[in-house]
Amino acid sequence: MSVIYSKVVSELISAHKDIWNSYTEHSFLEQLANGSLPNAQFLKYLKQDYIFLIHFSRAWALATAKSDSLDEMIITSSIMHSLINEEMALHIRVCEREGINIKDLKSTVETPENIAYTRYVLEAGYSGDFLDLLISLSPCVLGYGQIGLRLKNMFTSQKYKEWIDNYSSPEYQNVCFSVGKLIDEAVSRRIGNNYHKIGKWKILNQYFRKATLLEIEFWEMGLKP
Amino acid sequence: MSVIYSKVVSELISAHKDIWNSYTEHSFLEQLANGSLPNAQFLKYLKQDYIFLIHFSRAWALATAKSDSLDEMIITSSIMHSLINEEMALHIRVCEREGINIKDLKSTVETPENIAYTRYVLEAGYSGDFLDLLISLSPCVLGYGQIGLRLKNMFTSQKYKEWIDNYSSPEYQNVCFSVGKLIDEAVSRRIGNNYHKIGKWKILNQYFRKATLLEIEFWEMGLKP
Amino acid sequence: MSVIYSKVVSELISAHKDIWNSYTEHSFLEQLANGSLPNAQFLKYLKQDYIFLIHFSRAWALATAKSDSLDEMIITSSIMHSLINEEMALHIRVCEREGINIKDLKSTVETPENIAYTRYVLEAGYSGDFLDLLISLSPCVLGYGQIGLRLKNMFTSQKYKEWIDNYSSPEYQNVCFSVGKLIDEAVSRRIGNNYHKIGKWKILNQYFRKATLLEIEFWEMGLKP
Amino acid sequence: MSVIYSKVVSELISAHKDIWNSYTEHSFLEQLANGSLPNAQFLKYLKQDYIFLIHFSRAWALATAKSDSLDEMIITSSIMHSLINEEMALHIRVCEREGINIKDLKSTVETPENIAYTRYVLEAGYSGDFLDLLISLSPCVLGYGQIGLRLKNMFTSQKYKEWIDNYSSPEYQNVCFSVGKLIDEAVSRRIGNNYHKIGKWKILNQYFRKATLLEIEFWEMGLKP
Numbered sequence: 026m027s028v029i030y031s032k033v034v035s036e037l038i039s040a041h042k043d044i045w046n047s048y049t050e051h052s053f054l055e056q057l058a059n060g061s062l063p064n065a066q067f068l069k070y071l072k073q074d075y076i077f078l079i080h081f082s083r084a085w086a087l088a089t090a091k092s093d094s095l096d097e098m099i100i101t102s103s104i105m106h107s108l109i110n111e112e113m114a115l116h117i118r119v120c121e122r123e124g125i126n127i128k129d130l131k132s133t134v135e136t137p138e139n140i141a142y143t144r145y146v147l148e149a150g151y152s153g154d155f156l157d158l159l160i161s162l163s164p165c166v167l168g169y170g171q172i173g174l175r176l177k178n179m180f181t182s183q184k185y186k187e188w189i190d191n192y193s194s195p196e197y198q199n200v201c202f203s204v205g206k207l208i209d210e211a212v213s214r215r216i217g218n219n220y221h222k223i224g225k226w227k228i229l230n231q232y233f234r235k236a237t238l239l240e241i242e243f244w245e246m247g248l249k250p
Numbered sequence: 251m252s253v254i255y256s257k258v259v260s261e262l263i264s265a266h267k268d269i270w271n272s273y274t275e276h277s278f279l280e281q282l283a284n285g286s287l288p289n290a291q292f293l294k295y296l297k298q299d300y301i302f303l304i305h306f307s308r309a310w311a312l313a314t315a316k317s318d319s320l321d322e323m324i325i326t327s328s329i330m331h332s333l334i335n336e337e338m339a340l341h342i343r344v345c346e347r348e349g350i351n352i353k354d355l356k357s358t359v360e361t362p363e364n365i366a367y368t369r370y371v372l373e374a375g376y377s378g379d380f381l382d383l384l385i386s387l388s389p390c391v392l393g394y395g396q397i398g399l400r401l402k403n404m405f406t407s408q409k410y411k412e413w414i415d416n417y418s419s420p421e422y423q424n425v426c427f428s429v430g431k432l433i434d435e436a437v438s439r440r441i442g443n444n445y446h447k448i449g450k451w452k453i454l455n456q457y458f459r460k461a462t463l464l465e466i467e468f469w470e471m472g473l474k475p
Numbered sequence: 476m477s478v479i480y481s482k483v484v485s486e487l488i489s490a491h492k493d494i495w496n497s498y499t500e501h502s503f504l505e506q507l508a509n510g511s512l513p514n515a516q517f518l519k520y521l522k523q524d525y526i527f528l529i530h531f532s533r534a535w536a537l538a539t540a541k542s543d544s545l546d547e548m549i550i551t552s553s554i555m556h557s558l559i560n561e562e563m564a565l566h567i568r569v570c571e572r573e574g575i576n577i578k579d580l581k582s583t584v585e586t587p588e589n590i591a592y593t594r595y596v597l598e599a600g601y602s603g604d605f606l607d608l609l610i611s612l613s614p615c616v617l618g619y620g621q622i623g624l625r626l627k628n629m630f631t632s633q634k635y636k637e638w639i640d641n642y643s644s645p646e647y648q649n650v651c652f653s654v655g656k657l658i659d660e661a662v663s664r665r666i667g668n669n670y671h672k673i674g675k676w677k678i679l680n681q682y683f684r685k686a687t688l689l690e691i692e693f694w695e696m697g698l699k700p
Numbered sequence: 701m702s703v704i705y706s707k708v709v710s711e712l713i714s715a716h717k718d719i720w721n722s723y724t725e726h727s728f729l730e731q732l733a734n735g736s737l738p739n740a741q742f743l744k745y746l747k748q749d750y751i752f753l754i755h756f757s758r759a760w761a762l763a764t765a766k767s768d769s770l771d772e773m774i775i776t777s778s779i780m781h782s783l784i785n786e787e788m789a790l791h792i793r794v795c796e797r798e799g800i801n802i803k804d805l806k807s808t809v810e811t812p813e814n815i816a817y818t819r820y821v822l823e824a825g826y827s828g829d830f831l832d833l834l835i836s837l838s839p840c841v842l843g844y845g846q847i848g849l850r851l852k853n854m855f856t857s858q859k860y861k862e863w864i865d866n867y868s869s870p871e872y873q874n875v876c877f878s879v880g881k882l883i884d885e886a887v888s889r890r891i892g893n894n895y896h897k898i899g900k901w902k903i904l905n906q907y908f909r910k911a912t913l914l915e916i917e918f919w920e921m922g923l924k925p
Contacts, residue, residue, distance in 0.1 A: 079320060079323070082314075082323060083314065083315045083316075083317070083323070083602075084315070086311045086312070086314035086315040086323070086326075086327060087311070087312070087315040089307075089308065089311035089314075089330070090308045090309070090311040090312040090315060090372075090827065091308075091827050091828075092308070093903070095304060095334065095338075098304070098307060098308070098311070098334060099334060101311075102311065102327065102330060102331060102334070105314070105327060106327060106331065109320065109323060109324060109327070113320075137587075137588070137591050137688070137689060137692050138587070138591075140591050140595055140685065140689065141587050141588075141590050141591035141594070141595075144591070144594040144595045144597075144598040145590055145591075145594045147315075147594075147598045147601070147602070148594040148597045148598045148601065151597070151598065151601035151602075151826075152533075152597070152601075152765065152766050152829075153766075153829050154827075154828050154829040154832065157829065213899075214899040215898065215899045215900045215903070216891065216898050216899070216900055217897065217898040217899070222892065223890065223891050223892040224888075224889040224890045224891070224892070225890045225891055225900075228768070228890070235590065238587070239587060239590065242587050308827075315602065316602050316603075318678070362812075362813070362816050362913070362914060362917050363812070363816075365816050365820055365910065365914065366812050366813075366815050366816035366819070366820075369816070369819040369820045369822075369823040370815055370816075370819045372819075372823045372826070372827070373819040373822045373823045373826065376601075376822070376823065376826035376827075377540065377541050377604075377758075377822070377826075378541075378604050379602075379603050379604040379607065382604065438674075439674040440673065440674045440675045440678070441666065441673050441674070441675055442672065442673040442674070444669075447667065448665065448666050448667040449663075449664040449665045449666070449667070450665045450666055450675075453543070453665070460815065463812070464812060464815065467812050529770060529773070532764075532773060533764065533765045533766075533767070533773070534765070536761045536762070536764035536765040536773070536776075536777065537761070537762070537765040539757075539758065539761035539764075539780070540758045540759070540761040540762040540765060540822075541758075542758070545754060545784065545788075548754070548757060548758070548761070548784060549784060552761065552777065552780060552781060552784070555764070555777060556777060556781065559770065559773060559774060559777070563770075597765075
C-alpha cells in the first residue's frame, strides 16, 4: 500500500507486516468489497463499532489530558470532536436505515473482543504516556484510512459503498494525515530521531503489535454468527 | 448571592460559606472592581491564569475520558473546547494589549499556588471518579460566574471592565448553568438524592473545600509582589 | 455454595447467578477435579495466569494509590505483596516441574482473552474510583476461593491436587475473607447501606458482571487447543 | 556533597545546583542541626510530613502499577512497604513523645504547600509514565539521604538527633542506593544512555526542578508560624 500518513507508523507497519496485512486485508473486508458479507454480520459489526467509538473517543480525550502543549491539546481534542459528532453520525444513520434505532444501539452489549481492544488502548494511555497512547490508537485510525483507499480501488458491489466512501473520503484521509503528523512530531519531540535502539521503541512496538492483533480479533468477531 | 447554577453546589457553598466568601469577595476582586489593583498584579495574575487554563482544560478532557455516557462526553468536551478556544483568547488579547506577547506568555514559570491548585484538581480526577473531578472543578467555574455578576453590580472603575464583562457575559453565565446542570444530574444519577449521609458526600465536601481554599491562595498570589 | 466472604459480593453473585455459576462450575474446573484436563491445557492456563498475575498485582497496587485511608492502603498493599511473592511462586514451581523454566514463562505471549480481562480491570480502576476497582477485582479473588473449596469437596483425581490445595488452603481462604471485609467496609463507608437504588450500584453491577464474563472467557481460552 | 546514589540524578542535581542547594541546605535544616528550631515548628513539620508520607506512599504504589517488569514491581512495592511501615513509625513515635497522639495526627489539615508537592508528584505519575513519576519522586528520597549525611557531620545539638539518625542510618542510605539504581536502570532501559539531547530529558528536568522547588516551599512552610 503506498499511502504514507506517518514516517513512524510506516516503520511500525513494516516491522509488523505479517499481522498488519492480516488486519488490513482481512476476509471481513474482502466480503465488504464484493458485497458477500451478510447484512446481519455488517450490522453486528456496526453496533459493536458504535460502542467502540465511545471508548475510542474517551481515549482521544485522555490524549488531550496527557498532552504536553496547547498545540497537541487542540489537535487531539478536534479529533475527539469529529469522532463523537461526525463518525458516530454515520453509524447512527446506517443503523437507522436498517431498522436499528438509537435505543437498540445504546442497549447493545459489548463483546469480549470489543472490551479487549478498547480497554487495552485506554489502559495503555493511563499506564503509559502520550506516545504510548497515540501509538496504541494508530492502527485503528490509520489502518481504516488505508483500508478505505484499498477498498475504494477494488470494490465490486455497491452494497457497502457508503462505508467504503466514508473511510476513503478526503475528510477522513485528512484526519489520517493530521494524526500521522501529530505522531511524527510527538515522537521527534520526545525521543528524537534516533529512537530505534532505545527501549521506548521496543515498548511502542509492543503497543502497536498488540493493538493490531486486537483489530484482527475485532474483524473475526464481525464474522462470528 | 442569589444566582443558583446548581442545587448540589449551592449546598456545598452553604456548608463552606466562610471560605466561599473569602474566595468570592477576596480583596483582589475588590481592587479589580474599584480599579485600585496595580497593573503589574493584574498581569501577573493573567499570565498565571493562562497556564492555569491549560491544566484546567486538561482536567475537563479527563472528565470526558471519565464520563459514563455520550451525553456527559458531549458537554464536558464542549466546555473544554470553549476554554481553549474562547476563554484563552481573552487572556492572549488582554496580554498583547499590555505588551506581553504570546511568547512571553508561554515562557511564564508557574507559581507554587498555581501548581497546587491545578495538580490538586487533576489528581482528584485521576484518583477519584467523575463526581470527584467535577466537584473539584466547580469552585472555579461557578465561582467565577458568581464573581462576574457581583463585580458587574459594584464596579466603580472601567480599568478592568473587560475582565468583569467576560465573566458576567451571557455566554459565560450559560456555561455556568450547563455545568451546574451537569453536576446535579451526575450526582443524582450516581448517588441519588439522599446523599447527605453517605461517605461519598463527605469526600465531595473535602474536594470542594480544598479546591476553594486553593482558589483563595491563587488570589493571594495575585497580590504578592 | 455456602461460604460468604462478603455481604456485598454475595448480593452481586445472587444478582448474576447465571453467569456466576457458568464461571465457578466451568467445564475447565470439572476436568481439573476429575483429572481429565490434558496437561497441555493446564500448562497453557498456568502460563497465561502468570502474566495475568502480573497485571492483577498492578491493579492491586493501583488500589493502594486510590485508597482513602492508611488502613485501606495497608490491606491492599499486603494483598499485592502476597500475590507477587506467594501466589506467583506456585506458578513458577509447578511450571518448572513440568519443564517450563522461568525464561519460557517470561516469554509467553498473552492471549486476547488475557488482555481483555486484565486491561478491563485496570481501566475500571483508572477511570473509576476505589469501589469500581475493588468490585472488578472481586470475581477473581473470591471466585477462586469458592472454586477452591468446591473442588476440594469433589475432586476424584490427584492430578491437579496442588492447584486445588492452593485455593482451598486456609491462607488463601483468609485472603478471601480479608478482601470481603475490605469490600463491605469500603462500600459502607462510601455509599452507606441503602445503596440498592442508586446509580452507583448499577455501575458496580456492570463491573461485576463484565469481569465475571471475562473470567468465563479465560476458562474457555484454557480449553482451546 | 560527595555521595552519589544515581548517575542520572547526579546529572539532574548538577543541572539544577542553585535550587538543589537551597533545598538541601535550607535554613530549616541548619536550625535542626544546631537545635535552634523551635519545637512547635518541628512538630508542625512532622504532622504535615505524616500526611505527606501517605500521599508519597500512594505515589510509590502508582509506580508499581506503572512498572514494566516484575523486578520494578518488587522494588517499588518494597519501598512503599517500608514507607508505610517503618518511616511512618518514626513520625508516630516522635509525635507521641511530644504529646501528639495518633488521633491528632490523623486530623491534621494539610497545608497548601503540602498539597502542592504531593499532588504534583501524583499527577506527574498519572499523566506521565514510570520515568516521569520516578524522577518526580527522586528529590525527596535522595535529597533526604544527602541531608541526613550532611547533618550527621555537622550537628551541634542533640535536640533533633533522632531525626538526623533516621535519615543518615544505613537502612535509609540503602533505600537511597536502591532507588538510585532503580532510576538509572529504568532510564537506561527506556531511553538509553545518550538521552541528553532528546525532549524526554527536558521533560524529566522539568519534573526534577519543580519537585525540588516544591521541597523548598515545604521547608518554608515548616518555618512559618
